[in-house]
Amino acid sequence: MFTPRSFPVDRPRRLRATHGLRRLVAETDVRPRHLVLPVFVAEGLDAPRPITSMPGVVQHTRDSLRKAAAEAAAAGVGGIMLFGVPARRDAVGSGATDPEGILNVALRDVRAEVGDALPVMADTCLDEFTDHGHCGVLDERGGVDNDATLPIYGTMAVAQAEAGAHVVSPSGMMDGQVGVIRAALDEAGFRDTAILAYSAKYASAFYGPFREAVDSQLQGDRRAYQQDPGNAREAAREVALDLDEGADMVMVKPAMAYLDVLRRVADSADVPVAAYQVSGEYAMISAAVERGWLDRERTILESLTGIRRAGADLVLTYWATEAAVWLDR
Numbered sequence: 001m002f003t004p005r006s007f008p009v010d011r012p013r014r015l016r017a018t019h020g021l022r023r024l025v026a027e028t029d030v031r032p033r034h035l036v037l038p039v040f041v042a043e044g045l046d047a048p049r050p051i052t053s054m055p056g057v058v059q060h061t062r063d064s065l066r067k068a069a070a071e072a073a074a075a076g077v078g079g080i081m082l083f084g085v086p087a088r089r090d091a092v093g094s095g096a097t098d099p100e101g102i103l104n105v106a107l108r109d110v111r112a113e114v115g116d117a118l119p120v121m122a123d124t125c126l127d128e129f130t131d132h133g134h135c136g137v138l139d140e141r142g143g144v145d146n147d148a149t150l151p152i153y154g155t156m157a158v159a160q161a162e163a164g165a166h167v168v169s170p171s172g173m174m175d176g177q178v179g180v181i182r183a184a185l186d187e188a189g190f191r192d193t194a195i196l197a198y199s200a201k202y203a204s205a206f207y208g209p210f211r212e213a214v215d216s217q218l219q220g221d222r223r224a225y226q227q228d229p230g231n232a233r234e235a236a237r238e239v240a241l242d243l244d245e246g247a248d249m250v251m252v253k254p255a256m257a258y259l260d261v262l263r264r265v266a267d268s269a270d271v272p273v274a275a276y277q278v279s280g281e282y283a284m285i286s287a288a289v290e291r292g293w294l295d296r297e298r299t300i301l302e303s304l305t306g307i308r309r310a311g312a313d314l315v316l317t318y319w320a321t322e323a324a325v326w327l328d329r
């Protein structure tokens with residue numbers, strides 16, 4: 001047998017030998033408080049409705065949503081992010097600004113359920129509420145009209161704050177949206193309502209299952225306002241602009257295909273940074289697990305660890321409550 005002339009002096013394996021040693025030197029941890037649960041609530045549903053491409057995720061009724069919020073709070077999850085699915089849509093997304101619109105009603109429900117124990121966040125975007133499925137209102141040529149959309153976002157954010165949202169979360173990628181929302185909130189007396197800006201949001205194929213989750217009416221794509229997947233420097237610019245306009249936290253979305261962007265943002269931003277493990281990431285892992293190709297719990301926890309390691313303070317994930325329970329064992 002071959003005998004090496006020398007043996008390694010450096011032996012990183014020493015610190016991997018036992019569970020205790022590995023735990024002692026772990027550089028990254030995922031705690032329940034790091035996780036934010038995105039949820040869908042649909043108007044006029046009698047029973048929760050499964051989302052086929054996201055096994056285990058449902059469109060909630062108002063009642064089932066309250067239960068899910070209570071469970072998330074009990075599991076120690078860091079926050080909950082609400083998306084509304086209205087029964088009727090129109091060109092300007094009226095359901096978004098109506099205090100009786102499903103998202104605003106659900107925010108009041110959830111806030112009544114969890115109080116201040118669980119930060120309640122609201123998606124501030126028109127796409128679920130418009131009959132054309134775009135994130136803003138359209139101009140006469142069918143493009144998304146940035147400046148005509150801004151005041152609607154302002155009104156929407158105020159309605160959400162009135163309904164009890166601790167955090168509003170503009171995700172429409174309109175230029176100037178954070179500044180307009182901050183001004184509208186302040187003017188309405190909601191100086192303490194925080195803004196989590198979807199600063200670096202890419203035009204991503206990984207949102208596919210979300211379209212089913214919110215019964216999206218979208219024809220075409222969002223490439224005229226969401227970022228090109230190849231651009232990272234541009235994400236830094238978007239983050240800088242949002243911070244300038246008053247964002248309290250920033251987000252990179254999706255997560256797993258954009259970890260370098262996340263690292264770059266985390267290294268430069270002096271606010272908490274969130275990453276969104278989106279519907280397609282959920283679907284991809286779920287499908288492989290269903291086939292027996294991946295181990296469910298290990299894969300999910302590894303994905304969350306990787307996103308944390310890349311710099312996310314917060315991770316939005318549809319597995320938040322379940323993962324929080326595992327992490328607390």
Ligand code: PBG
Pocket residue numbers: 123125126127128135171172206207208209210222277278279280
């Ligand atoms: C827009 C919005 C989207 C998602 C969150 N907010 C869809 C889009 O931009 O097309 C996607 C989330 C996911 O895929 O899990 N309001």
